[in-house]
Amino acid sequence: MRSSPETILVVDDDALVQTALKAVLERGGYQVVQAADGNACLAQLQQNKVDLVLLDILMPDKEGIETLIEMKRDYPALHVIAMSGGGRRSKSDFLAIAKKFGADATINKGFGASEILELVGTQLRRAA
């Protein structure tokens, strides 16, 4: 058992996704903080000690890629998992781009509870 629960920041503009991920991650024994866009994400990082970020690549206000670049600049050690439901603005593959800009792992949305918990566990072990 872990001494104190690790904190995971979930960044997604979709409230239903937020709710579901919060439920799954808390059931997995993690503490969850949330942000609906890139600016809120950066604000949360200043206020909390975050162990891992689950970042949606397409968000309003500040795009996921931009947020990713800023996070990796300000918190180089922070592990980030990039999520995407599939790009909708161009033909580029967002997850491949996210990987190039420093995302430690990527996952296509439409995953189940066990899939995401497994990926989060792997990433946290690597970060430790």
Add this chain to the structure above:
Amino acid sequence: MNKPVRLPPPLDAITVLESSTDNVYLVDREWRITYMNRRAVAEVADGRELVDMSLWDAFPDLATSAFAPGLREAMAGRRAVEMEDYYPAWGKWFAANMLPLADGLAVFFRETTARRQSEEALIASEERFRVMFETLTQGVVYQDRNNVVIDANPAAQRILGLSLDQLKGRSSADPRWRAVDTDGNGITGNEHPARIALTTGRTVRGYVMGAFNPQRGEMRWLRVDAVPQFRPGESEPYQVYALFSDITEQHLAEEALRKSRAHLAAAQRVACVGSAQADFRTDTWEWSEECYRIYGQDRATFIPTRQNIVELVYPDDREKFLRDIEESRRGIDAKPLEYRIVRPSGEIRTIYREVELFRDQAGQVIGGVATKQDVTDIRAAARQREDLQKQLLHAQRMDALGTLAGGIAHDLNNTLLPVLALSELVQSSLPAEDPNRELLDVVRSAADKARGLVRQVLAFSRQEPSDKRELDLGALLRETMPLLRASVPATIRIEEEIEALPPVLADAAQLHQVVLNLITNAAQAIGEDSGKITISAHLSHDGLAARSGDRQRWICLSVADTGCGMNESVRKRMFEPFFTTKAAGEGTGLGLSVVHGIMTDHGGSIQVSSQPRKGTSVDLYLPAVPERGMYAREAEG
């Protein structure tokens, strides 16, 4: 020492006088005739009666003739007088020698009428010639054997713009002539017609040349005859005369006509437009050069009669071609006509023809002039443009649909995430025996199915990442074959025709998907009947590669079935996502749109041919990986 010549004894003076061929009269100082020689006696009537008569009485007309002063001068002046003149009373010319003697005068005379006449004729002839030489409108220039001008008539001076003094002494080689031939090349002295006539001894006729006229300050064009002249018995000419006329206006007009013809021919060639003139009275046609070229015929061997032309027309078009000629003959103004011809090489060309009819004064149609334009390339380009426009429209439509589908898929993924994640979460928290676990299984499998659909939509909209490697399409197909056979009913035979192929850069899983989707469609098109699906892969040698114009080689993967086929409206929409001809619930309408998305992502293209009730063939073209060394060779070459 002057010794007096003594006559031999028999030859006394009278004997000499008697044998003279002249008429001889001797008169004393009183003008009395003392002697007439035989010839003189014979010359006049009653010759002997004249002796002892006064000369003036014997010849009453003499005193008024031109000879009287001479006679008197010889008698009075005691000196010899020699003269020749006309004696009007006799109408004859005479030459007379009047010699003073001690006691009178000896008069010798002979008739010279014949000689005078021939001399006069010669003078008249020379005069006529001179007048002709002077008044001739043609130029005449005489040159000596050294090719140097010795004389020139006024016309020559006018035409050449040079005075006689300027002309004299010039040779043919003189650069001041600035002589050129009809092609504009300079003429050297040796090529000059006068020079040629001198060296060959033959007449040169009709030589056309240009010479600079300094008076006009321009080139004049001359047609020259050069005639060598020989002295009797000599084989080399002693001079030559050049006879020439100024043909500048005619030459320039001919030149303009020639240029205009050449221009017309060039214009016809550039525009691929030939012209033909028909004479219906003789059933003959006159073709322009371009017309022969368009038909691929040789002017030397092909005679454009109606029968001969009809034989060049593509068999299916002959009827309308002949009908058109018949209508023209009857005076019906022909509308533009398009027909095909077959060249001797077997090549088929399309001709666009317009015609204007000629009528005689009675209004009867006697012929016509037609333009014939080879529109083969224009029509082909227009067809290609239409095809490209269609392809572009289709691509734009597909692109818009892709963006739309991608957007929907993204939102669906977000929506599915809570369903998938939370149903799993809730299920795992339920006791093993809880009956709701089974219900949640249904929820999860439904969500899974939805997730699969979303994946397919993303594949179509090219938003699913692909993993491309060099692979052997043939090997991939052979690997897939057992799976494919298993997925179609036993009533359907699958045949494979797979050649050895160069590698392609492709995502193996996606190509599997493509083939599977096509086979599934093919099988469904055949349905429950028996039928055949042919899977073939070969290096493409057809138009696709040629059209792209580069060295790219294409691999054609073809799936052909003997199924129900498609009509045009279905064929047009077959790649649209969610478009399906299957009953609701039997198909998603995504299979072919996924094929389309994957092919686009691979830089390939799709060609579909289909006939209702006959079957469908879907041909996929994938770019082959360039041969190793291909670019190296290029760099060297």
